[in-house]
Amino acid sequence: MNFKSGHLLGLEYVERDDIELILKTTKSFREILDRPIKKVPTLQGKTVVNLFFEPSTRTRISFELAEKRLSADSVNFSSSTSSVKKGETLLDTARNIEAMKIDMVVIRHQSPGAAHFLALNLDANIINAGDGAHEHPTQGLLDMVTIAEQHKTFEGLRVGIVGDIAHSRVALSNIHGLLKMGAKVTLCGPATLIPREIDKLGVEVSYNIDDLIQNVDVLNVLRIQLERQDSGFFPSLREYHNYFGITRERLEKATRPITIMHPGPINRGVEIASDVADSEHSVILNQVTNGVAVRMAILYLLAGGEHDTN
Amino acid sequence: MEFRVKANLVTPEDLRRIIIRLAHEIVERNRGIEDLVIVGLLTRGAYLAHRIAKKIEEIEGKAVPTGDLDVTLYRDDFRTRLKQPEVQVTNIKFQIDEKNVILVDDVLFTGRTVRAALDALMDFGRPNRIHLAVLVDRGHRELPIKADFVGKNIPTSIGEEVRGKLTEVDHEDCVNLVEEVGEGN
Numbered sequence: 001m002n003f004k005s006g007h008l009l010g011l012e013y014v015e016r017d018d019i020e021l022i023l024k025t026t027k028s029f030r031e032i033l034d035r036p037i038k039k040v041p042t043l044q045g046k047t048v049v050n051l052f053f054e055p056s057t058r059t060r061i062s063f064e065l066a067e068k069r070l071s072a073d074s075v076n077f078s079s080s081t082s083s084v085k086k087g088e089t090l091l092d093t094a095r096n097i098e099a100m101k102i103d104m105v106v107i108r109h110q111s112p113g114a115a116h117f118l119a120l121n122l123d124a125n126i127i128n129a130g131d132g133a134h135e136h137p138t139q140g141l142l143d144m145v146t147i148a149e150q151h152k153t154f155e156g157l158r159v160g161i162v163g164d165i166a167h168s169r170v171a172l173s174n175i176h177g178l179l180k181m182g183a184k185v186t187l188c189g190p191a192t193l194i195p196r197e198i199d200k201l202g203v204e205v206s207y208n209i210d211d212l213i214q215n216v217d218v219l220n221v222l223r224i225q226l227e228r229q230d231s232g233f234f235p236s237l238r239e240y241h242n243y244f245g246i247t248r249e250r251l252e253k254a255t256r257p258i259t260i261m262h263p264g265p266i267n268r269g270v271e272i273a274s275d276v277a278d279s280e281h282s283v284i285l286n287q288v289t290n291g292v293a294v295r296m297a298i299l300y301l302l303a304g305g306e307h308d309t310n
Numbered sequence: 311m312e313f314r315v316k317a318n319l320v321t322p323e324d325l326r327r328i329i330i331r332l333a334h335e336i337v338e339r340n341r342g343i344e345d346l347v348i349v350g351l352l353t354r355g356a357y358l359a360h361r362i363a364k365k366i367e368e369i370e371g372k373a374v375p376t377g378d379l380d381v382t383l384y385r386d387d388f389r390t391r392l393k394q395p396e397v398q399v400t401n402i403k404f405q406i407d408e409k410n411v412i413l414v415d416d417v418l419f420t421g422r423t424v425r426a427a428l429d430a431l432m433d434f435g436r437p438n439r440i441h442l443a444v445l446v447d448r449g450h451r452e453l454p455i456k457a458d459f460v461g462k463n464i465p466t467s468i469g470e471e472v473r474g475k476l477t478e479v480d481h482e483d484c485v486n487l488v489e490e491v492g493e494g495n
Binding site: 021024025027028029031032035036037039040041042070300301304 | 380382383384388394396397398399400401429430433434435
């Protein structure tokens with residue numbers, strides 16, 4: 001393992017070899033989730049703090065389950081019920097928690113770079129669980145694991161990412177990870193929600209969902225945050241649905257089945273039609289299951305020493 | 311680290327005969343293959359398990375459920391090892407409740423791997439009994455564990471190493487006694 005830093009801050013900083021190792025290791029942990037006793041003693045004695053400064057249900061539960069399934073001790077911190085309310089800085093909060101002798105920190109924060117900041121200032125292993133609109137590496141990895149279950153290789157695989165690219169950490173982690181693995185990534189959405197010059201990362205951009213559907217193997221449909229309706233990025237949710245919503249009618253024009261993914265939570269009838277979300281080509285719930293396995297793999301790989309290649 | 315082969319302990323022919331004998335002993339002890347399942351420890355134990363299972367099928371005319379077990383996550387040296395072993399995928403597609411499980415490994419040494427395997431198996435169910443079959447028993451146990459079926463007993467000194475090789479992963483069938491000859495020689 002070359003996670004030399006001992007942290008997972010973003011897929012931009014993870015080498016292809018390491019992504020491959022993570023995907024491979026995840027398979028071992030996925031198997032544990034199907035056992036009668038879904039728990040292994042590997043991280044006994046390790047303490048993990050889940051530091052959540054933003055509301056999150058799925059990611060936090062997924063991390064918590066991953067920690068418990070590896071027998072680590074975990075504690076949860078959420079900003080709404082904590083000293084942050086009393087004006088404590090992020091650094092002070094983190095230092096105080098580290099002073100309680102913990103081993104790993106999972107952090108979700110509204111500011112891009114929050115995880116990096118902790119990595120620079122703490123000795124613990126840091127896992128980024130989403131920092132602003134920057135990265136959400138475990139989501140990117142679980143998306144890749146799910147794709148790998150459906151498709152033989154990433155090399156040349158055509159992945160479309162649809163929706164609010166500008167505000168999405170999921171998109172950025174997917175872009176970095178998929179490009180490193182040799183996939184071809186096309187972004188699609190209203191021009192107001194696609195950052196200028198994002199093509200410099202090596203992705204294509206399309207503003208027409210029907211064109212995109214003709215040319216992809218996988219569609220990763222991002223959540224349209226309902227709050228954005230009033231911010232002027234697009235006229236209305238209904239109009240968004242008419243122009244970019246993934247519907248059965250649109251998908252039926254494709255020459256072959258497209259794998260449908262969504263990081264959740266879904267707005268049925270906005271970015272994706274209900275029947276598409278529940279269709280046989282939808283792997284949305286597989287993503288959730290793989291999320292636990294991927295997070296177990298990351299905890300395992302970061303907690304251990306240097307990786308043995310023998 | 312460089313290693314030198316001191317002696318060849320098991321030839322391909324020996325190995326072939328050992329597999330046949332172990333298969334017969336297992337069937338004899340179990341009085342047939344009723345309730346028998348075989349679980350090999352990844353990596354080489356698993357290949358041995360499949361060879362033994364194949365031989366038992368030839369003898370009894372019926373397949374025995376065979377699975378692979380990875381014990382990396384149950385090891386007691388996870389915290390102290392510098393190098394982290396790669397985890398492999400456990401594949402046990404059958405119930406082990408009330409079964410007679412034959413656990414198969416290549417080299418029995420300290421017994422710590424077997425200890426981890428026993429813990430791992432308990433997470434899959436409650437077997438009727440577990441027997442241990444090994445290709446080589448080299449001694450130096452650190453835990454009260456003993457093999458029920460042994461291919462070959464080989465007394466060794468602690469500085470030596472016993473290396474099992476199987477064609478499935480190593481392009482040859484043999485067991486060698488090797489010793490360290492120092493760094494980079």
